Amino acid sequence: MNARGFPAFPAGPTRRVRSYWAAGWLAALTGAALDTQPLRRGRRHAARGHVGPITISPGRIAATVHDGDPEQAHHSVLRVDPLPQADWDRLTAALAARSGHLAALLAGQLPTELAETAGVRLLPESGQLLPECDCPDWDHPCRHAAALGHQVAWLLDAEPLLLSLIRGRDPRDLLAPPTEPTEADTPTRTGPRACPVGDGTPAGPAYAGAPGPLPRPPDGPARVTLPPLPPDPGVDVAVLRERIRLAADRAAALLADTAPPQPGWARSSRGPTGP
Structure with a gap:
């Protein structure tokens, strides 16, 4: 996992955090402070551009911070x-259970309810954010570490997925597809579900290749034999069989260059009535 670097923020007006994640980060920074004075000074340092480029790696955030003299x-x-x-x-x-969460991550967002759904606390709690600095101050955190913490909150406002990297996981790992199961991990199935579909060619190469010639039209009426369709949650088998039959009839009519039959659901708004 690679660390990420961010350029120094220029001097500007004091920023107020906007997002849930940035506010939670600042709460962890300030919750264990022994004195509020270094926190206020650190906030001024952050606004005045006294923090250098920030490097974020799993479990560690680092930068140089000065008091006015770089x-x-x-x-x-x-x-x-x-x-x-x-x-x-x-x-x-x-x-995996909520497609909306994955869509949000693909858009660069981190849903606030994701951690609640999983029962995982992504934000550090008060006392879990540990500051270090080579300055002689005894404050916890000192103004330099506080300035760094404030600017990290600004980064989380713009890119909340950085919290994943801070807590030890590259955000791209969350977006990666699940690992394909091995043969030993795949349960043995019997019945129609174990039968191969078509000629075994994966869908991607099949759609990417050049279309082949159409088969020779049948000499007589096409006869469609449907395979057994076992019940499955969320699938109406009767409707599925009707759609397969209609598709086969229309395909046969197109091959024979005749007018395709009109399906029942095209004549009625109530849908198919069964096979």
């Missing part, structure tokens, strides 16, 4: 424990 900058670090594998498994399971 030649005398201090090295500040914020550490967060990565999430255990069991938590990531719950998050990926929650993603």
Whole structure:
């Protein structure tokens, strides 16, 4: 997993965080503070552009921070424990169960209800965000680490998926398709579901290839023999058989260059009435 670098923020007006994730991050930063004065000074440092480029890697955020003289900058670090594998498994399971969550991640968003659905706390709690700095201050956090923490909240406002990297997982791993099961992991099935479909060619290459010649039209009326269709949750087998039969009839009519039959559902708004 590679670390990511971000250029320094230019000096500007004090920013207010907008997102749930950025506000939660600042709550973790300020919740364990022993004194509010370094937090206020750190916020001013962040707004004045006293923080250098930020590097984010799993469990670690680092940057140099100065008090007005870049030649005398201090090295500040914020550490967060990565999430255990069991938590990531719950998050990926929650993603697989809700297509809306995956769509949000593809759009660069991090749904607030994702962590709640999986029972995983992505944001660090107060006391889990550990600041380090080579300055002589005894504050916890010092103004330099506080400035870094404020700018990380700005980054989370713009790119909330960075929280995944901070907690130990590249966001692209959440978007990757699940690993194909091995033969040993695949349960043995009997009956119609175990039969191969067509000639076994994967759909991608089949659609990408050049279309072949049409088969020779049948000499007589086409006879369609439907395979057994076992029941399945969410599938109306009767409707499916009707649609297959209508498709076969229309295909046969097109091959014979005759007018295709009009399906029953085209003449009635109530849909097919069965095979």
